[in-house]
Amino acid sequence: MNEATPERFPKMSFVGIDGVLVRFGAKMCDAANAAALAFHQHIEKIALVGVLEAAPSLTAVFLRLDLDADLERLVHRISKEVDAKNWFEDPLEKRRKWTIPCSFDGRQLTEAAQLAGVSDAQAVAQITATEVRVLTLGFAPGQPYLGSLDSHWDIPRMDGIAPNVPACALVVAVGQLIIFANEAPTGWRHIGQTAFRCFDQSRAEPFAFQAGDLVQFQSATPSEIEALQSDRFGGAKLEVLS
Incomplete structure (x- = not known):
């Protein structure tokens, strides 16, 4: 055959x-x-x-x-x-990079870390050391799919659905991360919390992210994240690369 x-x-x-x-x-x-x-x-x-x-x-x-x-x-x-060029060999232009504070105190951090075969501390160290890319936006206004993490983070979604994950939550599954734009149910595991608003109609540009943006998370305490709630970008810093 x-x-x-x-x-x-x-x-x-x-x-x-x-x-x-x-x-x-x-x-x-x-x-x-x-x-x-x-x-x-x-x-x-x-x-x-x-x-x-x-x-x-x-x-x-x-x-x-x-x-x-x-x-x-x-x-x-x-x-x-x-047909003009081989797009698989054409380097993606790196235009912008976000550095986003995150407290890694999500209720399923330990469960996600165990599935990835690492400790909680190793999980936080690996995620904060990895520069991920906004792969695409979807599911909710301005909500990013970020990746890719190392292969051992290709963990499955949960069998069931968590009824509510708060807005600005950081979740993980299938080698990717998401910052939730709104409170919503999900099958991804909640590992951290930011104060970053992906979508805000009061801003001149409501969508914070663009596809292709680079993102790096910076470990913060829950009290630091709480103090950043009044900041329009949740303490995130944007660097223009080109």
Whole structure:
């Protein structure tokens, strides 16, 4: 029996009447995510006339097209941009880095650490030492999926759902971290608490994160996090890299 021919990426497909999806992988991995984000940065930079919106996901970029444009010519141009270089080898431009205080006192820190095969102290040391990337935003306004952690942090989600995790909570599963934008139920394990608001309508730019941002957590005490609640960014510092 012949083995199935593996899919080749990137791959373009049409979505609805005005969308093009450019996929860089069949499942999430750092290489596919970095390629998708690099292509998204490129599309934003060249500002193609007729592309109304470009939105990245974990492994793809969705382009919404102007139906009044010459669609045949526009799709041909997008295809040329997709084929212009090897996006898997094109370095992702590092534009911004967030440093975010976090108290690692979540009720499931010990459980998550045990699943990862480390102590609580080792878990905190490893997570704070790792510079993670905003892989994509989703589930709630401005909410980031951050990764990837080392492979031993590829721990499963819980069998059940925790009824409520507070806003600004740090949770972990499948080698990734999330800062919760709102109080919500989740199957991810709650390991820490920040005062960082991912989304705030009172800010000039309500979404704090951009896909591709770098993030590093800084260990803090619960009292320090409490004192940062009145800070618009929860004590986080933003460094512009380029």
